[in-house]
Amino acid sequence: MNFEIAVGHGVRTVSVTRQGSQLQVSIDGRTVVVDARRVGDMELSLLVAPAGGADPVHSVDASLAARRTAGDFDVHVAGRTIPVQVRLAGGFGRQKKAGAAQGTGPQRITAPMPGKIVRVLVKPGDEVKARQGLVVVEAMKMENELRAARDGRVRDVAVTEGQSVDAGALLLVVE
Amino acid sequence: MKKILIANRGEIAVRVIRACRDMGIATVAIYSECDRAALHVRLADEAWPVGPSAPRESYLRIDAIIEAAKKSGADAVHPGYGFLAENEDFAAACRDAGLVFIGPSPEAITLMGSKTAARQAAIKAGVPVVPGTEEPLSEDTSDADVLTVAERIGYPLMLKAVAGGGGKGMRMVSTPADLPAALRAARSEALSAFGDGAVYLERRILAPRHIEVQLLGDHHGTVLPFVERECSIQRRHQKVVEESPSLAVSPELRRRMTSAAAAVAKTVGYTNAGTIEFLLDRDGSFYFLEMNTRLQVEHPITEMVTGVDLVQWQIRIARGEPLTLAPESLLTPKAHAIECRIYAEDPETGFMPSPGRIQGLRVPHGPGVRDDSGAYEGGEVPIFYDPMISKLVTWGETRGHAIARMKRALAEYQVRGIRTTIPFFQWLLDDEDFKAARFDTTFIDRKWGAPGSRLPQAIDSAHEDLAVIAAAVHMFTRSTATVVSEPVSIWKQAGRAEALR
Known part of the structure; x- marks a missing residue:
């Protein structure tokens, strides 16, 4: 079974095949042998052998948390939390590459969590600089300032002060 | 005192419930709409609703809480910290309703709650102020x-x-x-x-340390100070890591600071638990900053180095018992303790709150580890309240030992489904200046860099490989097992992505 898995700043090509009681996992051409036991709904005990075919002895305790989009996970491994996106082979080759070239196009500023709009710091037509504050959202008793990723001009402001917003709600657009 | 109502939620309500249990006292929890299934509700003997989820309509409703206390037959109220803990009207309302308020008198709260009046009290006690x-x-x-x-x-x-x-x-x-x-x-x-x-x-004192002194005062005129807490590691002026003792405080300075703290408390006739906060300048001079008229979040580190249960003593003082602790032992730390506040915040996005359902939870255990938590697997972290979900405390014979244990405990700690500040602490504990205790209150602002910056403790490609292997094995073993319905969504999604091109 072949996957494309986005991690960090790249996409890795991964295949998994069964080999007796073990699994062979190949990442961008490097192959490891894995002895896998599912120890919980989203928890795995893995014994991993380095490429070359030694017995799998390197013990890796891994668990996953599903994120909002199907196939997106936070993987908890080696004391770290690492976000990954798993797709079938070819699932997002081009789409991901297009994403990397992004940095033009309008910025859609959305609410990262449900909350209340405390202050709108800009109005349509305003020129804004990268990292300039645009809107302040209150959630969990703290005020969080959302900033512009790049220089641009405010096109739309979709919210007013005092308004409650859901996670993902469009707040404003900078072009 | 037979039954105590805890006028709070989350991990501190759980902490107080545990102290009550240890003493054989019955507990009454209160809860807002979204907290019906919260851990403090599950652990208490009784639980009474006090209103909708917004704090103003529930945990800050003095009338609703007093009514719950009366109906439940509680004879005392513990306010925890936050919410109404430093609200003199609440303390007075408890007294008027014939309930023992487990904390200082309303008069002491009023006096020390006003930062300007508190400064005047410090001046009167002969303690320097900024x-x-x-x-x-x-x-x-x-x-x-x-x-x-x-x-x-x-x-x-x-x-x-x-x-x-x-x-x-x-x-x-x-x-x-x-x-x-x-x-x-x-x-x-x-x-x-x-x-x-x-x-x-x-x-503003430039680059000071934030040092504080825990106090207990009884109703018989005794005020006892404890060994100091070092609270300089702050973000947005909020403490995130505390330790005790402070490497910046010599035994001689400790004597002066703790005596000054006790003097301020005595000047105002303070009773129950309280904390005097000081700024410690580089030249060793210190200034009274403020008094917190309640239990502090970081109280466990004091408990760890002195062996005293502060919450139990709050209850004992409130029911009139005299302080029988040996003063000298409270000023002699028996270990080194450190606390990390685990927040539901994402350090990678400038500490944005990360509320939601905890899909999985693995709590660290073993020697020298204490986790004071309000979280459980399947539980919700609501958007309405402070995002702190637990306090992880470790102790060891030396500071280095306590830090090593903290690193081990953080590596064991897994909170799945929401983002937490655990990776931030892993970065912090590896910092050379932190390890050498060379820091002040500007440490995080200077070192962590701009919000949104990537974690300095970079995840290397070997870790990424492991994550990729785990994800691939997860998908593979799921899809070849009998489970059909769940993997379907991703195939569908992949198909849709294909169709959209």
Whole structure:
């Protein structure tokens, strides 16, 4: 079974095949042998052998948390939390590459969590600089300032002060 | 005292319930709509609803809480920290209803709750204070008037809410031009958090340490100070890591600071648990900052190095018992303890709150580890309240030993489904200056860099490989097992992505 898995700043090509009681996992051409036991709904005990075919002895305790989009996970491994996106082979080759070239196009500023709009710091037509504050959202008793990723001009402001917003709600657009 | 109502939620409510259990006292929890299944409700003997999820309509409703206490037949109320813990009206309402308030008197809360009156009390006790305004600047004070006062004190200065605490309603101001905006922000935050927009100004001591002294006072005139806590590691003026003792405090300085703290408390006839906060300048001089008239979040580290259960003593003092602890032993740390506050915040996105359902939870155990938590697997972290979900405390024979245990415990700690500050602490504990205890209150601002910056403790490609292997094995073993319905969504999604090209 072949996957494309986005991690960090790249996409890795991964295949998994069964080999007796073990699994062979190949990442961008490097192959490891894995002895896998599912120890919980989203928890795995893995014994991993380095490429070359030694017995799998390197013990890796891994668990996953599903994120909002199907196939997106936070993987908890080696004391770290690492976000990954798993797709079938070819699932997002081009789409991901297009994403990397992004940095033009309008910025859609959305609410990262449900909350209340405390202050709108800009109005349509305003020129804004990268990292300039645009809107302040209150959630969990703290005020969080959302900033512009790049220089641009405010096109739309979709919210007013005092308004409650859901996670993902469009707040404003900078072009 | 047979039954105590805990006027709080989350991990501190759980902490107080545990102390009550240890003492054979029955417990009454209160809960808002979204907290019906919270851990403190599940662990208490009784639980009473007090209103909708917004704090103003539930955990801040004095009338509703007093009514719950009466109906449940509780004879005392523990306020925890936050919410109504430093609200003199609540303490007075308890007294008027014939309930024992487990904390200081309403008069002491009023006095020390006003930052300006507290400064005057410190001066009276002969304890130095940071130069600043003696009278509060009310909400109606014009910008021009505030600017005039600021000119007298000098820049940089701190703008603070008179009713403040926990870093809310506090701003640093470097130049007169920044003052009006900072004033607006501090007032609005103070008004929403404390219902009081009054502020005051204080000269900013550059690069100080934040050192505090825990106190217990009984109703028989005894006030006992404890070995200091080092609380300099702060973000947005909020403590995130605390330890005890402080490497910056010599035994001689400890004697002076703890005596000064006790003197302030005695001046105001303080009873129950309280904490005096000091700024420690580089030259070894210290200044009274404020008094917290309640239990502190970081109380466990004091418990770990002295062996005293502070919450049990709060209850014992409230029922009239005299303090029988040996004063000298409270000033002699028997270990080194460190606390990391685990917040539901994402350090990779400038500490944005990360509420939601905890899909999986693995809590660290083993020697020298204590986790004071309100979380459980399947539980929700609501958006309405403070995002702290647990306090992880470790102790060891030395500071190095305690830090090593903390690193081990953080590596074991898994909170799945929401983002937490655990990776941030892993970065912090590896920092050379932190390891050498070379820091002050500006440490995180200087070192962590701009919000949104990537974690300095970079995840290397070997870790990424492991994550990729785990994800691939997960998908593979799921899809070849009997489970059909769940993997379908991703195939569908992949198909859809294909179709959209």
